Amino acid sequence: MNKILFVLVVCSLALTGCKKKGCTNPAALNYDSKAKQEDGSCEFPPIGASYQGGIIFYQDGNGGGLISAPTDQSSDAEWGTAADICANLTLSGYSDWYLPSKDELNLMWTNSANSAGDTLSSGPSDPNNIGVFARKFYWSSTENGSYAWAQKFSYGNDILYPKDYTFYVRAIRAF
Numbered sequence: 001m002n003k004i005l006f007v008l009v010v011c012s013l014a015l016t017g018c019k020k021k022g023c024t025n026p027a028a029l030n031y032d033s034k035a036k037q038e039d040g041s042c043e044f045p046p047i048g049a050s051y052q053g054g055i056i057f058y059q060d061g062n063g064g065g066l067i068s069a070p071t072d073q074s075s076d077a078e079w080g081t082a083a084d085i086c087a088n089l090t091l092s093g094y095s096d097w098y099l100p101s102k103d104e105l106n107l108m109w110t111n112s113a114n115s116a117g118d119t120l121s122s123g124p125s126d127p128n129n130i131g132v133f134a135r136k137f138y139w140s141s142t143e144n145g146s147y148a149w150a151q152k153f154s155y156g157n158d159i160l161y162p163k164d165y166t167f168y169v170r171a172i173r174a175f
Contacts, residue, residue: 027063027175047111048130052175053092055131057112058104068108068131069097069171075134079148079163082139086171097171102142102149102158104172109133113153121154137167 022035028042044063045051054067073085082099089097100108112131113121124132135154142149144160150167151158161167 025063048115052173053094054173055112056175057131057172058107064175066100066104066107067173067175068100068112071132072134072168072170074169075136076166077139077169078166079139079143082167082169083141085169089171091171094173097173099139099141099169100172102140102151105138105140105149105151106156106158108138108170108172109151109153109156114156119156131170133170134168137161138170139167 019036020032020034021037021039022032023030023042024035024038025031025042028044030041030043042063044059044065045056047056047059049056050070052067054069057066057068059065069089069091073089074082077085086097086099089095091097108131113129113133115128115130118128121129121133121135124134133153135152137150137152137159140149140151140158143163146163147160148163149158150161150165153168
């Protein structure tokens, strides 16, 4: 009887393997390179945390998300220049920065500049302004003919403006 039990245990281990459980997502803070089986223990940095060259302002629930650069790239760029500034940016060893879309810019406003949710930011000194955003308009990459969307980081309103206006620029990247 003991031989049969032993054979069953050996066969069971051979089929399932002796897999170490742990966090298998490399983006997690507690990633375990030796873990072979995910156990649901992965921990990710929260919104507002410094991470991979910037500040997290969105998480997708799967260990990825969006990061804004920690500072503005310009305070007076036309729309086409804004896109170039972001595309050519290398910051903290990362070179995959880009100008945010209208929706991404709104997420940045909601989760970083207006983290209190009161639809008002008093500017860089506001303790709820995690990204230290100016109370100015920021360009998005979303365009409509000779116009592009910009969003004001004092009240959160977004408006189409001619592309030759000059506004602030803040690059983002995905992780």
